[in-house]
Amino acid sequence: MASKDIYYVPHSSKWPLVGSLALFTTFIGGGMLFNDNPNANYVLLIGAAAVVYMFVGWFNDVINESTSGKYSKQVDTSFRMGMGWFIFSEVMFFAAFFGALFYARMFSIPWLGGEGHGGHNGTHQFLWDSFQASWPLSVMPDPSKFTEYKDVIPAWGIPALNTALLLASGVTVTLAHWALKAGNRQKLVLWLFLTVALGFIFVYFQVEEYAHAMNDLNITLNSGIYGSTFYMLTGFHGFHVTMGAVMLLVILLRCLKGHFTKKDHFAFEAVAWYWHFVDVVWLGLFIFVYWI
Amino acid sequence: MSTLAHDHDHAPSGLKRWIYSTNHKDIGTLYLIFALTMFFVGGAMAMIIRAELFQPGLQFVDPQFYNSMVTVHALIMIFGAVMPAGVGLANWMIPLMIGAPDMALPRMNNMSFWILPFGFALLISTLFMEGGGPAGGWTMYPPLVLQTGDAFPFLIFAIHFLGISSIMGAINIIATVFNMRAPGMSLMQMPLFVWTWVITSFLLIAALPVLAGAVTMLLTDKYFGTSFFDAAGGGDPVMFQHIFWFFGHPEVYILALPAFGIISQVIPAFSRKPLFGYASMVYATASIAILSFVVWAHHMFTVGMPLKGELFFMYATMLIAVPTGVKVFNWMATMWRGAMTFETPMLFAIAFVILFTIGGFSGLMLGMAPVDFQYHDTYFVVAHFHYVLLTGAVFALMSAVYYWLPKWTGYMYDEKLGKIHFWLSTIAANVLFFPQHFLGLAGMPRRIPDYNIQFADFNMISSIGGFAYGLTQLLFVYIVIKCALGGKKAKDKAWEGARGLEWYVPSPAPHHTFETPPKLTKQMLEM
Amino acid sequence: MKTFFIKFLSILALFPLTAFAEWGLNMREGVTQISQRVYDLHMLTLWVVTVIGIVVFGIMFWSIFHHRKSKGVKPAKFSHSTTVEVIWTAIPLAIIIALAVPATKLLIDMEDTSGSQITVKATGYQWKWKYDYIDDDLTIFSVLDTKSTEVSQLNSGLNPMENENYLLDVDEPIVLPTNTKIRILTTAQDVIHAWWVPDLGWKRDAIPGFINDNWAVIDKPGTYRGQCAEICGKGHGYMPIVVKAVPMDEYRIWVAEKKQEAEAKKNTADMVLTMEELMTKGEAVYKAQCLACHQANGEGVPGVFPALAGSAVAIEPDQRLGHIHRIIYGKNLMPAFGEQLSDVDIAAVTTYERNAWGNDTGDIVQAKEVSEARNKK
Ligand code: HEA
Ligand code: HEA
Ligand code: CUA
């Protein structure tokens, strides 16, 4: 049946519908949660379980089709393009939050502090005349509404360490890829294992850092725009690292099961790309959130 | 012609065919039916708006409900009607136009469709929640939107959900176009409809995640105490507007570019003459897309930006008239010395060119910052965007439906009824929206349920036009259903002057086409 | 031009509805030099696009009429021409540059607020305006007039057509001097509003936490009306703006009078009114300030604005102070009225709420109680 000339168009599949329903349920659960509905957790749980079910089922189908040789080179290219543009959309998602950070630092805080021409002088004079612009913003324009914090996380502590960890993991995943291409399964598993480990160590340190920030430094989501941008950027990034690490783990398990071949290992590459993307975003975070 | 299609053509039957589908034509059909349904739902809300505005004083709804009608009308029309209709056409036609067996990622294709009904269920359900539906306008500006009741998280999640669908759809289109073209078809030989959709897809992938980010910040501002949009914590309500419109302006071209593509197919077909300036059409589309990312703040001239910012955004906005003009002139030159006939698709296409241009002209006027200080947030703006959206995007979609219906159903639609539909729609739409220019200039703000009596007459006229336009669309549904059920058999090449690969497969297009890549002839590649 | 023509006809057909002169078709020229220049630029652009439209549509219709198959035309084969493409890129570009020049000049002048003689700060609230005359230390609040409020209720049975200024009148218009450079600052308390008087030639958003500024020199005395121009919730259509422009000396007199009035309002703590007087006054205050949210029948809007009829706050004796405090200080979406209303007003409206719509508590709240409530938080 399998023909390398014919583009593989799968016959009907239930996963898309299951996936839509699963997400639907999850979103309903989320909405209920925010409205303090006592049943929210159950709905969320059902939704999340359905999402996992969908992913497992869907990917299983894909893996089976792939291993049974139904995919031509062209199908492979489609997957690659899909993954590439998906990552690009993720980049744009982060861009929104970086945008918020830049806007606050370059415009809103200076304006509140009395800089800028035109009306924004009035802003300081009539509304916030005791406010002093600074970054990190530790004294908010209206301090009474926000949690004050003691200090910010210095760049050259855990963040620098985490940078090193992620950069190293970028190297190890590449080494794993080389090993895979060279057909050296032992090395592949070793390097991949190291990558996964580095990923989870990163997450561990990130959690530590959050604990430190919340408990010792008193930085919360409620700490004005600094806390807001800090947690949103690092939080979404941390979430992506976690997802990436889990995906790497799945790939590692698949390697152990002997799944990929020298030539044919798109899933591996897709996750590796994702990992690099997470890595690059972190560099942006390290520079703009922690460092300068 | 059947060499290009397989005879062992069997479509799975029953419910499963539709809900588990991986077939681009079936999914395209689902999209189109869904979009039409949503057009009626959003249109029904518009009818409530117009009924309330028929006379001064409040007759039917309270102001809060009015506001949520305006908000949900816009969200449904944009995300539920025009975008899905465009994606539906892309699904149906792109594989046929480039000689591909299907979309590149067929399963994902089905998921991007199935998200829509659930996403809109989520959105529409908010109207029945405590505190009512979202009522801060489709632009969702904080702090007002943060006053939404229980509907709030559902609104945000609905937007996330629909965004996921659009991004998946866009990825699929890009992969299809770049990976699935029949051998021998270069990028610069693709029909313009395909080009406009590729470029639209880039806009989608770049713009929608930003919207997702923006509404996520709304969510955390409301529930987690962040202060992105709160000056007291160092944020700025206007920051939301910047992020929103960074998405929002490209979004309006997401609605417009596929329409340009449709028109670029239809006009050459009925002029029996190749499209004028193919290459410049592609470049103009690309320029519009790129420019669309640097003009966003023209929606916010009145927020008090620094002078330099206002000037920059004013110049960039005005600049968009140039590539758009190129497109209009190219259509004009395509008609020039053609041998035109005026079937319904062509009529809608010509009306599009004129009425969209009128909308573009008012757009240019809005783009002049110092004058926009007067126009902004008045019915002048409402008139502008309905000209580009309704008599623009929607008219183009109507044109497309008439143009390709024979290919989809295998039958010709009733031409006479089609023409009646066209004339009634065109007259009604102008009665509906032209007077709104006057209302806006005379000083009627938008998003108000009740108004001073000086605006009474034009509002009444506009409402009459609105009801007439709405009723006329029932005729459209009748025509489409009638055509699906039977009629004069359509030829494979349903229109004498039609160009493109889709006319080389049978009408109706069989369930599977181009399972093996077609051998392209020179004739097939003609524009 | 068929569509145009038909559109035009259909509008004409409906014309007899009113006298022609009442139809506002175009932008107002306004009463400042800036508004005049804005109007001129508007007309210039309008003419430019009209001419472009006539040319473009004209050519199109010419070819629609002459290049039709039914006339036996054979289609030409040409499909591009670099020359014409360059021309029709260059000409629009030139037109746009020509339009951008006056636009730039005007914009620069509009943004120049230097040298202003008076500063007025307009603050948007849901749904009223507060005006601070910064130089004169005078504050006034301006809400939709009670008559419009009553007529505008859903199914009020009253006819809006009877009032020429329906929805455009306020209880307290603001007065501004003519021939004076007035700097108008805009900001907001709760959500974004926009301050717009068309005759001044611009609108400006009023953004909570930020201040925008703009300016006007009004040439002609008169009454100029405008409206809030940014959606701000349920009452967005109901927060008009009325500017009365008068010569400088009249303006001075007005300021002096208003200040006296304000002074008088401050000391109402000692006023003692009868139940009847309180109820009448209370009803008036209620209609002007509270009705927009809590509704005429005190039922509120479920889920958004609580009902006062039958509400514990407005009935229980031990919540009496809480009731007064709610009005003085507000809570969440409930705005604070302490600054705007005098002691006796608050006393009256409290009394009214505790006795209207079947709340029949018989409670009487006097101004003294309010004055004391202000001092014990
Ligand atoms: C399909 C959707 C669509 C399209 C294509 C456009 C096209 C344009 N729009 Fe529009 N716009 C909207 C949808 C769209 N818009 C919507 C939905 C809103 C309101 C959102 C909201 O607030 O809710 C809006 C609002 C809006 C505003 C904000 C108004 C305000 O709120 O104050 C502005 C301001 O600059 C603007 C400008 C333009 C311009 C310059 C174009 C240009 O692209 C038009 C270019 C076209 C032409 C100019 C005509 C053809 C050209 C020629 C024939 C060449 C020669 C011409 C000249 C030299 C002039 N639009
Ligand atoms: C693609 C987008 C799109 C489309 C197609 C439309 C179509 C229509 N729009 Fe919409 N509109 C928007 C996008 C769109 N609109 C946006 C973005 C806004 C801004 C929202 C905001 O401010 O936040 C807006 C706002 C808006 C307003 C301004 C409200 C306000 O500011 O207070 C008005 C008022 O007239 C209006 C009217 C209409 C009408 C009458 C139609 C008609 O064309 C609809 C016609 C369709 C039908 C009527 C359905 C078919 C028929 C039936 C259901 C049968 C029954 C018929 C009868 C009983 C007569 N729209
Ligand atoms: Cu205040 Cu609209």
Ligand SMILES: [Cu+2]
């Ligand atoms: Cu725009």
